[in-house]
Amino acid sequence: MYAALWRALPGPVIVKLIILLVLIAAVLYALFAFVFPWVQTLIPVPDATIDE
């Protein structure tokens, strides 16, 4: 899977590496900005309140 991705990237190794880093940065941003905040609403977080 990842080997196929590596082969699919164009250019010499250094260009592949740069494209890969940009891809990783984009994925991380999407995770931190959108995916994780949404996941956080689905999982239970310890309650801070005394039940009334």
Added chain:
Amino acid sequence: MVHGDTDAASRRTRRREASRGDASPRRRRKTRPRVTVVGVLGELLITAGVLILLFLFWQLWLNDIIVRNEQNGIAHERSQEWLLNPPTAPDPVETDDGTEVYEPIIREPAADTEIFGVMHIPRFGSDYAADVAGGVTRPGTLDPIGLGHYLNTQSAGEPGNFALAGHRTTYGKPLNQIAELRVGDAIVLQTEDGWYTYRFRTLEYVTPQAVDVLNPIPQSDSADVTDRFITLTACSPMFSAAERIVAYGTFESFTPTAVGPPASLTENLED
């Protein structure tokens, strides 16, 4: 060149395996690693593991730093804004020993999710500030704003119990350091009217159902309410919902906004 080496090595392996009589005929055709179901499955599982670790790193560390900074900044701004247009201070009252004190202004309880105060706790950091809003629901106040006021408890400065809740982990964790409070530490609520200084007295660990900590006199059924308490609740142990940690404080003084910040905000902390 690498391929050549590998081919030579695999040929040798095949010869050895052939001499042992367990050669697999399928290997002969394999010149470079193919995409296999097991291979893809393995990579997916590794990816899932990395994602979960990333989420933990984000939730328990990175996001808390970002959110706490954000909430701190917003609360600070609010605190500064209130200083610009102070309401007229009430007349001070002279006590028996000749010092002048101010009767606390008691505000109407804030509505659910309405921000009415900023909490300053020097033990949590000299620039610590957290918004305080009405209500203690997670989606309404605790997750997006910071601290929440139990709506059925008394207002700040009022005889009885001014009870607040806040996260100890995640969502900016405004009460993360609650267990580090020392006797006598200042817990100062600022509103538009002024600063209500409370002094930390003691910690208590209770079950989540221990509603008596919210009584006008905490853990007491007495109806003879003259003292003014503050109660902070958070989860305990950290990352668990098994118990609650409760911090109690008693009221010390009220300082109107027009008079200026109380000394309790900047005094030296005892170790």
